[in-house]
Amino acid sequence: MAFFIRYRLSAPIQLDAEFEIRGFTALLGRSGSGKTSLLKALAGLLPASGTPWGGLPARARPIGYLPQGSALFPHLTVLENAAFALAGPSRLGQAQNLLDDLGVGHLAARKGAKISGGEAQRVALARALARGPELLLLDEPSAALDAATRDQVFAQLVEAIGARNLPALAATHDPAIASLADWLVLLDEGKIIQQGTPRELFNHPATIGAARLVGYQNIWEENGKFCCIRAEDIEVVDSGREASICSVREQGADLRLICTTPEQMIVLIPNGEKSGFAVGQKIQLHLPADKIRILKAR
Amino acid sequence: MRIITGSFVLLVLAFLTVPLFSLATGGDWLHASISGDDLRAIVTSLTGGCIALCVIFGAGMPLAWVLAHRQTRLSAIGEALVLIPMLMPTLALGILLVAFYGPAAPMGEAFARIGIMLTNSMAAFVLAAIYAALPTYVIAAKAALGEVPAAIEDVARTLGQSELRIFFRVSLPMAQRGVAAALALAWVRAMGEFGIVLILAYFPQGMPVRLWVDVQELGVPAVFPLLAVFLVAALPLPLWLGLRARRAAL
Numbered sequence: 156m157a158f159f160i161r162y163r164l165s166a167p168i169q170l171d172a173e174f175e176i177r178g179f180t181a182l183l184g185r186s187g188s189g190k191t192s193l194l195k196a197l198a199g200l201l202p203a204s205g206t207p208w209g210g211l212p213a214r215a216r217p218i219g220y221l222p223q224g225s226a227l228f229p230h231l232t233v234l235e236n237a238a239f240a241l242a243g244p245s246r247l248g249q250a251q252n253l254l255d256d257l258g259v260g261h262l263a264a265r266k267g268a269k270i271s272g273g274e275a276q277r278v279a280l281a282r283a284l285a286r287g288p289e290l291l292l293l294d295e296p297s298a299a300l301d302a303a304t305r306d307q308v309f310a311q312l313v314e315a316i317g318a319r320n321l322p323a324l325a326a327t328h329d330p331a332i333a334s335l336a337d338w339l340v341l342l343d344e345g346k347i348i349q350q351g352t353p354r355e356l357f358n359h360p361a362t363i364g365a366a367r368l369v370g371y372q373n374i375w376e377e378n379g380k381f382c383c384i385r386a387e388d389i390e391v392v393d394s395g396r397e398a399s400i401c402s403v404r405e406q407g408a409d410l411r412l413i414c415t416t417p418e419q420m421i422v423l424i425p426n427g428e429k430s431g432f433a434v435g436q437k438i439q440l441h442l443p444a445d446k447i448r449i450l451k452a453r
Numbered sequence: 454m455r456i457i458t459g460s461f462v463l464l465v466l467a468f469l470t471v472p473l474f475s476l477a478t479g480g481d482w483l484h485a486s487i488s489g490d491d492l493r494a495i496v497t498s499l500t501g502g503c504i505a506l507c508v509i510f511g512a513g514m515p516l517a518w519v520l521a522h523r524q525t526r527l528s529a530i531g532e533a534l535v536l537i538p539m540l541m542p543t544l545a546l547g548i549l550l551v552a553f554y555g556p557a558a559p560m561g562e563a564f565a566r567i568g569i570m571l572t573n574s575m576a577a578f579v580l581a582a583i584y585a586a587l588p589t590y591v592i593a594a595k596a597a598l599g600e601v602p603a604a605i606e607d608v609a610r611t612l613g614q615s616e617l618r619i620f621f622r623v624s625l626p627m628a629q630r631g632v633a634a635a636l637a638l639a640w641v642r643a644m645g646e647f648g649i650v651l652i653l654a655y656f657p658q659g660m661p662v663r664l665w666v667d668v669q670e671l672g673v674p675a676v677f678p679l680l681a682v683f684l685v686a687a688l689p690l691p692l693w694l695g696l697r698a699r700r701a702a703l
Contacts, residue, residue: 200607215608220611222604230626239622240612279608286613 158290158322160197162205166190173350174347176290178337179313181353182326183368188342192328194220194292197324219283223295225275227267227282232236234263237281253281259314272299273308280315291316291323297332310335330357330370341365361451371448377420381450386423388446395439416440476681481674491679495664497578499686501659502643505582507589509639514632517594518620532595539588543648550584551652577654590639597631598624629644630697637691644687660686 158176170188174182184190196203198220201214208216227236238250254260257277260268270278276296283291297309313335316323327333333353340350343364349356360366363374363381371383391412398414405411410427414420420440432438487495520532538546554561554571564571571577601624609619625632647661655662660683667676 198611200610213607214613214615216611218611220608224604226602226604226608228605228609228623228627239609248458282608282612301527390678453659 156446158207160205160207160324162193162196162203162209164189164192164196164201164203166202168345170196170345174340174350175322175338176322177309179316179323179325179335180338180340181333181336182324183330183333183344184326184328184342185368186328189345190328190342191223191294193342194294194324194326197290198292204350217287217289219280219286219288221276221279221283221291221293221296223281224299225272227270227275227278229266229268231272232263232266233259233265233267233278235286235315236267236278237263239282240286250285253284254278257281270356272301273304275299275316276308276312280312282327284321285317288321291321293323293325295327296325297327297329305333306335319422330368333369341368343368344364359448363450366448366450372421374450375420381452383448383450384442384446386421387425387441389420389422390441390443391422391424391441392441395441398438398440400432400434400436403429403434405429412438414438471563476677476684479674479677482677485675485678487678488684490658491667491682494660494679495660495682495686496681497575498659498661499642500527502686503573503579505579505586505643506636506640507585508579508583509643510636512609513587513590513594513639517591517635518598518624520591520595521598532592535588535591538584539592543585543646544652545648546584547581547649547652550581550649554580554653567578570651573656574654575657578657578659580652581649581653582643582646585649586639586642588692589642590635593635593638594628594632597628597635601627630694634691634694637694641673641687650674 157174158174161173163172164170170189170193174208174418181406182190182193192201195201196205197208197216198218199211199216200220201206203209210220220246229238231239233254234247234250237254238246241249251260251263254263254277257280257347259270259274259277259281262274262278267275267278272277276299280291296312300308309332325332325336333339334357336353338350339353339356341348341356341360341364343362349361356365357369360369360371360383363383366374366383370385373389374381374383376382396416398416398420399416400412400414401419402413403410406423408426410424410429410432412422412432414422422440520528520535537560551572552558554564554577556562556570558571561571564576569576571580605627606619606623609623610630610640614622645661647665650659650662651665658666660679664676664679664683667679676699
């Protein structure tokens with residue numbers, strides 16, 4: 156099931172968004188770009204005009220909303236959290252089934268405040284699913300996860316949602332998380348600047364804003380055109396584009412150089428040794444033609 | 454340094470609490486007793502206090518909720534209006550209330566026509582207690598409700614709940630400790646109110662007015678039994694809530 160979204164907000168941020176939701180869709184934007192506001196507007200929690208569900212109060216919209224940090228009700232048990240939207244004598248049984256399906260049934264008796272970030276996210280998902288939503292909204296779903304297990308837990312979440320064939324829109328500022336989605340929507344300066352599959356957008360960003368969002372660190376103007384290349388795609392060679400090193404810094408197992416060519420270039424050398432480079436040193440850079448992307452617009 | 458700090462802390466604590474032990478040592482307990490008037494004052498205070506507390510909860514809770522959830526200029530004005538009677542000297546407030554609710558004033562006259570006297574009556578006693586305690590309750594309950602994360606209430610909205618159900622299922626349970634503390638504060642204010650009561654509801658006499666009358670007529674040692682009842686009525690609830698909140702925080 157796909158959704159076509161058209162929403163306009165004037166506060167707390169001016170935003171005009173038109174895009175599609177296909178399967179698990181990531182809404183990628185910088186912090187403060189209005190991702191959360193857009194999600195809240197879709198949920199009916201902020202005044203906005205648009206389709207679908209424009210004008211309906213939050214409680215009447217067929218959506219499931221998972222805010223940042225899951226926001227479980229801390230005074231209720233996990234089971235009571237999952238059953239919150241349900242009514243009738245079988246509500247606890249239904250909630251237990253949902254928790255079991257998501258692999259957190261054993262936590263039923265625990266208080267909402269006393270479980271890990273990944274577990275809380277699954278409980279919040281069970282709570283949202285209990286209402287039978289047509290669309291799931293997830294705000295920064297990776298924010299409350301431990302760095303060590305983040306990608307794995309997030310991938311499990313995407314899988315659990317995919318197994319239910321339920322469309323979802325996840326707001327994130329993290330390109331790595333966005334790359335796991337079925338469909339990617341880029342939000343910049345109050346509007347949607349590009350949408351497509353993550354592969355299309357990561358390989359062919361259309362604008363400077365899109366390139367920055369999907370992780371291109373190097374953007375420059377050449378012969379009237381804007382070009383971009385990823386830091387890890389630049390090679391240090393014996394003969395190429397001359398550059399002067401401004402900064403040398405280890406980045407995990409890799410080495411990160413900031414150079415001027417005269418445009419500033421960030422170079423990431425896998426397993427590079429710091430001893431081989433120094434500030435002020437002249438080096439030669441090779442920018443492989445097949446890795447350079449020409450941007451269609453500024 | 455630790456000895457100096459410890460001694461200073463003990464000195465301040467002693468300054469605050471030692472006079473309170475005169476309740477056990479300073480009274481003429483052998484000859485003291487509780488008179489019929491004292492008993493009536495106890496009943497008046499407890500009955501009036503309970504009625505006032507119910508009104509305060511019923512009227513103050515929605516106001517506290519609105520002030521906690523609306524960040525507008527109008528809500529800021531509302532909060533300032535709540536603070537005015539709280540910060541006003543109680544004797545001055547009592548005089549203003551009697552000028553408004555007294556039998557010669559239009560409002561007092563209107564109530565008198567339907568048989569409710571708002572001076573020197575049980576209704577006046579309750580009114581005085583409400584004016585004394587409602588602002589304190591609203592400010593404290595607003596702070597407690599403001600501590601409930603907005604995201605949690607938002608989630609409840611998306612789960613098909615009405616605002617009223619969200620209040621009773623989410624906001625109130627999560628803020629219950631703070632709201633209970635607000636009620637305890639309101640109880641203490643209502644029980645101990647003297648200035649407003651003196652002007653607006655000298656009769657029927659509640660415990661503070663009766664204590665004052667007894668001190669004038671019988672002297673300080675003779676009022677200790679009523680004073681003990683007064684403290685027992687006013688203090689245990691807030692003390693218990695304070696200790697409970699502290700235990701929860703540890």
